[in-house]
Amino acid sequence: MKLVDPIIAFQAEIQQIRRDLHAHPELCYEEQRTSDIVAAQLTAWGIPVIRGLGKTGVVGVIKNGSSSRAIGLRADMDALPMQEINTFAHASRHAGKMHACGHDGHTAMLLGAAKYLAEQRNFDGTVYLVFQPAEEGGAGARRMIDDGLFEQCPMEEIYGMHNWPGAAAGTMSVTAGPMMASSNEFYVTVKGKGAHAAQPHKGIDPVMIAVQIAQSWQTIISRQKSPLDTAVLSITQIHAGSATNVIPDEANLVGTVRTFTQPVLDMIEQRMGEVAQHTAAAFGAEVDFKFRRNYPPLVNHAEQTRFAVEVMKEVVGAENVDDQVEPTMGAEDFAFFLQAKPGCYVFIGNGEGEHRDGGHGLGPCVLHNASYDFNDNLLPIGASFWVKLVEKALAPA
Numbered sequence: 001m002k003l004v005d006p007i008i009a010f011q012a013e014i015q016q017i018r019r020d021l022h023a024h025p026e027l028c029y030e031e032q033r034t035s036d037i038v039a040a041q042l043t044a045w046g047i048p049v050i051r052g053l054g055k056t057g058v059v060g061v062i063k064n065g066s067s068s069r070a071i072g073l074r075a076d077m078d079a080l081p082m083q084e085i086n087t088f089a090h091a092s093r094h095a096g097k098m099h100a101c102g103h104d105g106h107t108a109m110l111l112g113a114a115k116y117l118a119e120q121r122n123f124d125g126t127v128y129l130v131f132q133p134a135e136e137g138g139a140g141a142r143r144m145i146d147d148g149l150f151e152q153c154p155m156e157e158i159y160g161m162h163n164w165p166g167a168a169a170g171t172m173s174v175t176a177g178p179m180m181a182s183s184n185e186f187y188v189t190v191k192g193k194g195a196h197a198a199q200p201h202k203g204i205d206p207v208m209i210a211v212q213i214a215q216s217w218q219t220i221i222s223r224q225k226s227p228l229d230t231a232v233l234s235i236t237q238i239h240a241g242s243a244t245n246v247i248p249d250e251a252n253l254v255g256t257v258r259t260f261t262q263p264v265l266d267m268i269e270q271r272m273g274e275v276a277q278h279t280a281a282a283f284g285a286e287v288d289f290k291f292r293r294n295y296p297p298l299v300n301h302a303e304q305t306r307f308a309v310e311v312m313k314e315v316v317g318a319e320n321v322d323d324q325v326e327p328t329m330g331a332e333d334f335a336f337f338l339q340a341k342p343g344c345y346v347f348i349g350n351g352e353g354e355h356r357d358g359g360h361g362l363g364p365c366v367l368h369n370a371s372y373d374f375n376d377n378l379l380p381i382g383a384s385f386w387v388k389l390v391e392k393a394l395a396p397a
């Protein structure tokens, strides 16, 4: 492991910020206190800030030398609407809100890198430190782009990093191409005709039709999609009726679709709609089909991935780098940045949970779990990765 020495020297300061953020989690687009702290820290280190992109977003701008080259580094700042069950000193003080995805750690790692880069300035060009709101479902990345991020901050490449529980601390991983899935939701209402349950012939039973649709949809995955493409279609809610002896008017199907490519997603959305419409029509019913695309697939660019792997190897050693990590069907809104700019999103191992302070919950230390905590041992590793990435990408000519 080759960490950047001065970063190790101020690890305690960065850890204090991380734990303070953990104790004061804020949800999508409400990251006011977090945003103020990030802006105040950057300002204290002499880094100019741009605020208001994506409502609570903050961008720090460090220019050095004369090169027009520019690179973006991104951290997310938001927490989740869930109750933390850890009772250690830095546990959440906001009921029903928790940093259970480690965005407190991501913010702290980028602040650590910012402090070093502002002090040492061993690069030629511009570094944009992008602190984004609302990763957890609020598409904060897209909102920052819509608000003019890339016009105000014209960068050539952008990089992101997420902690990865289960992978050992001190390891990093990534893969070129699709690494995380698109996430999409569907809401379907089958409109039949209610009747007495003893006289089904006098109505149109929406429950049976919904069941037919649910079954048929799975054949889109098993029979219509190429076996070489990856996708999942999960129906997570079926709602209908209120009595044992009443056939209801309507039945609802709700769920999620995940894919790694846009063409597969287009096909699934279209076929789901057709199957629902035609199945309902076959039984004399109607259907209301709504399909909402949330985050696109996260697709790492080949060249930037190769570059990130080189830097990872320098920081944690080649034996601790997996450059062909198995993709996950989870989603991540950094995907929007990668649609707009070349770049790469990497994972940094968070360990199994042995780092947690006494008083942690009895659950596993995994993302979105009430017993989770970010591993502070990663702070110098992640910050060193950011620093070396900048110094290599913007090396003086």
Ligand SMILES: [Zn+2]
Pocket (backbone or CB within 6 Å): 100, 101, 136, 367, 368
């Ligand atoms: Zn999350």
Ligand SMILES: [Zn+2]
Pocket (backbone or CB within 6 Å): 101, 102, 103, 135, 162
């Ligand atoms: Zn996350």
